[in-house]
Amino acid sequence: MKIIRHRFWSFFVWPLAAVLLAFSAYFPFLSASAVEYGGIGGRPAYPRAENPRTESIFIHTLNPGTVQDEGVLLVNNSEEKKTLLVYAVDSVVSSGGAFACRQMSEPKEDVGAWIALEKEEVVLNPGANELVPFFINVPISASVGEHNGCIVIQEKKDAPTTEQAGVNLSFRTGLRVAVSIPGEITRQLEIVSFSREKQADGSIMLKPSVKNLGNVSVDADVKVVTKNLFGRTYLTQGGEFPVLRGQVSDWNFEVKKPFWGGWYRSKLTVEYESDVATEIGEHGDGPNTVLKGGTVSFFSFPKPLALAIEVALILLIIFGLFLWKLSIKRKRWIKNEWREGEAGAGDDIRSLAEKNGVSWRIIAKANRLKAPYTLKSGQKLKLPPRK
Amino acid sequence: MDKIMFKLVRRLNLAKATAAAFMAITLALSGTYVLASSTSQFTQTINPGTLSTDIVDGSYAPVGSPSVSMDAVGFSFSCQTSTGSFGTATQQIYVKNPDAADSGWSLALAAQNATDVWDSAGTDFDFNDPTGSGCTDGADADNFGGQMTVDASGATLAAGACSSCATTNISKGASASFSQAVTDSITLLTAAAGSDDIGDWTLQGVSISQKIPAEQPAASDYDINLVLSVTAS
Numbered sequence: 321m322k323i324i325r326h327r328f329w330s331f332f333v334w335p336l337a338a339v340l341l342a343f344s345a346y347f348p349f350l351s352a353s354a355v356e357y358g359g360i361g362g363r364p365a366y367p368r369a370e371n372p373r374t375e376s377i378f379i380h381t382l383n384p385g386t387v388q389d390e391g392v393l394l395v396n397n398s399e400e401k402k403t404l405l406v407y408a409v410d411s412v413v414s415s416g417g418a419f420a421c422r423q424m425s426e427p428k429e430d431v432g433a434w435i436a437l438e439k440e441e442v443v444l445n446p447g448a449n450e451l452v453p454f455f456i457n458v459p460i461s462a463s464v465g466e467h468n469g470c471i472v473i474q475e476k477k478d479a480p481t482t483e484q485a486g487v488n489l490s491f492r493t494g495l496r497v498a499v500s501i502p503g504e505i506t507r508q509l510e511i512v513s514f515s516r517e518k519q520a521d522g523s524i525m526l527k528p529s530v531k532n533l534g535n536v537s538v539d540a541d542v543k544v545v546t547k548n549l550f551g552r553t554y555l556t557q558g559g560e561f562p563v564l565r566g567q568v569s570d571w572n573f574e575v576k577k578p579f580w581g582g583w584y585r586s587k588l589t590v591e592y593e594s595d596v597a598t599e600i601g602e603h604g605d606g607p608n609t610v611l612k613g614g615t616v617s618f619f620s621f622p623k624p625l626a627l628a629i630e631v632a633l634i635l636l637i638i639f640g641l642f643l644w645k646l647s648i649k650r651k652r653w654i655k656n657e658w659r660e661g662e663a664g665a666g667d668d669i670r671s672l673a674e675k676n677g678v679s680w681r682i683i684a685k686a687n688r689l690k691a692p693y694t695l696k697s698g699q700k701l702k703l704p705p706r707k
Numbered sequence: 708m709d710k711i712m713f714k715l716v717r718r719l720n721l722a723k724a725t726a727a728a729f730m731a732i733t734l735a736l737s738g739t740y741v742l743a744s745s746t747s748q749f750t751q752t753i754n755p756g757t758l759s760t761d762i763v764d765g766s767y768a769p770v771g772s773p774s775v776s777m778d779a780v781g782f783s784f785s786c787q788t789s790t791g792s793f794g795t796a797t798q799q800i801y802v803k804n805p806d807a808a809d810s811g812w813s814l815a816l817a818a819q820n821a822t823d824v825w826d827s828a829g830t831d832f833d834f835n836d837p838t839g840s841g842c843t844d845g846a847d848a849d850n851f852g853g854q855m856t857v858d859a860s861g862a863t864l865a866a867g868a869c870s871s872c873a874t875t876n877i878s879k880g881a882s883a884s885f886s887q888a889v890t891d892s893i894t895l896l897t898a899a900a901g902s903d904d905i906g907d908w909t910l911q912g913v914s915i916s917q918k919i920p921a922e923q924p925a926a927s928d929y930d931i932n933l934v935l936s937v938t939a940s
């Protein structure tokens with residue numbers, strides 16, 4: 321036996337370990353060669369350490385008439401040489417109150433018109449990047465509050481020689497440019513509504529809606545907590561979303577059809593920074609303002625398997641209750657109605673049970689008889705009443 | 708010498724010895740670059756990642772000429788609706804955020820120009836005129852009726868190649884119809900600040916429906932230019 325075990329280790333385990341080690345040594349090189357989407361785009365060239373959000377978007381507080389130098393780093397992470405268009409546009413409120421950028425063809429009236437880029441076209445080799453400087457020239461007439469625009473990066477493509485029927489798609493990446501003009505700043509949100517909508521697949525769409533009554537955008541921490549009938553948290557959804565000045569933002573949080581079904585209640589809370597001295601991405605020292613929205617309740621029908629399990633459980637419980645009631649009834653019957661009797665010559669527990677029309681087990685239990693349940697002639701017993 | 712050989716013959720586990728040699732060679736090969744680094748200078752540039760969107764296939768490779776399939780409809784004397792789906796298993800809507808938009812982003816669909824129409828060699832029709840429930844002309848400057856509705860709420864959002872990423876804190880857009888100067892951009896996704904800073908996501912099955920005015924001439928060359936934008940917000 322020892323020899324067999326020794327041979328097993330020698331011929332199988334050690335060589336296998338070596339092969340596995342060899343694979344593990346090469347694994348990093350294998351994974352590095354996996355397909356990875358590169359893409360093109362850009363990011364702010366001069367993020368400020370005191371405001372981490374400036375790593376993603378351009379944020380400035382500027383007085384009317386001032387000029388701010390900035391830069392955008394254009395990046396080509398694809399495997400092909402690309403010609404990138406870079407241009408400034410105004411912002412537009414997309415459906416649901418989300419932030420979006422206007423199209424290149426649309427007239428510029430706000431921040432899009434304030435931005436002057438040093439270049440509008442850049443050719444980048446694969447994996448290359450280039451900094452494009454620009455400046456923001458705030459007009460004297462700029463009103464107090466927040467103004468938004470975008471720096472957009474898009475691949476330049478030749479116009480097709482023949483028009484392709486259907487939808488022709490192009491893609492672009494926008495970077496928000498938020499410029500706040502100091503003055504009487506108002507930061508105020510209100511909850512407009514909180515509703516639910518049943519979807520065709522049985523899931524529930526929770527739809528909070530929040531309005532910005534101020535003159536700057538506000539990052540709203542929207543939280544929807546869904547609890548079950550027993551008060552246990554089933555799902556927490558939400559996140560911090562920008563609500564643009566003067567706009568209504570709404571979101572759709574999907575509650576997948578719960579397996580067990582049942583009654584659920586969802587509560588909405590919205591929390592935001594109300595300190596007017598803070599700019600986008602910053603948090604003041606004071607407490608946040610918390611708005612409490614309404615509550616929506618909904619019933620979800622269980623999934624078929626859950627329904628079968630639930631019906632089976634309910635039937636089991638009903639049957640259990642029936643047996644429990646039967647047991648109590650039987651105990652009362654034995655206590656109140658059974659008589660004192662005795663075993664006759666030749667009686668055994670089965671013949672006694674047959675004579676009295678009950679199960680021998682009930683007689684055994686009532687008289688605390690143990691196996692093999694032998695009876696002696698004249699033995700005192702509790703027996704059912706005579707019919 | 709003979710003594711050692713004799714001892715090896717008697718005692719050496721040949722399988723273990725083979726394995727040890729194999730391991731040594733493997734480590735030596737994989738470590739070659741490290742050994743060489745003592746005398747060589749290596750330069751390595753990791754380009755910063757950028758937020759981007761595209762249409763990709765099942766292997767996350769960009770699709771050269773993506774298409775949006777709309778059901779064909781026949782000529783009709785009454786206003787009719789053509790439906791389609793944007794984002795399929797082989798042409799997935801794709802968003803990649805490689806630590807570029809840490810405070811959230813939004814994905815939206817818009818026409819290249821709000822004054823665009825479904826263009827053909829014959830009579831065109833509109834995509835953003837709400838007059839008569841999208842069936843007649845009226846609200847905008849052009850002379851065409853028609854309206855497009857986009858609904859991402861029933862679409863399937865999933866994490867992409869990033870196995871550890873989640874779809875939490877990303878909200879799908881509700882159904883909305885283009886209406887010139889009122890709704891020029893329709894939101895497909897909105898990612899909150901709490902969404903994954905490093906991640907990629909796919910979206911399939913965005914429902915698109917287009918109202919086609921009554922008596923619209925039959926043609927197979929209708930086309931429109933749409934722009935899919937991802938914006939760090």
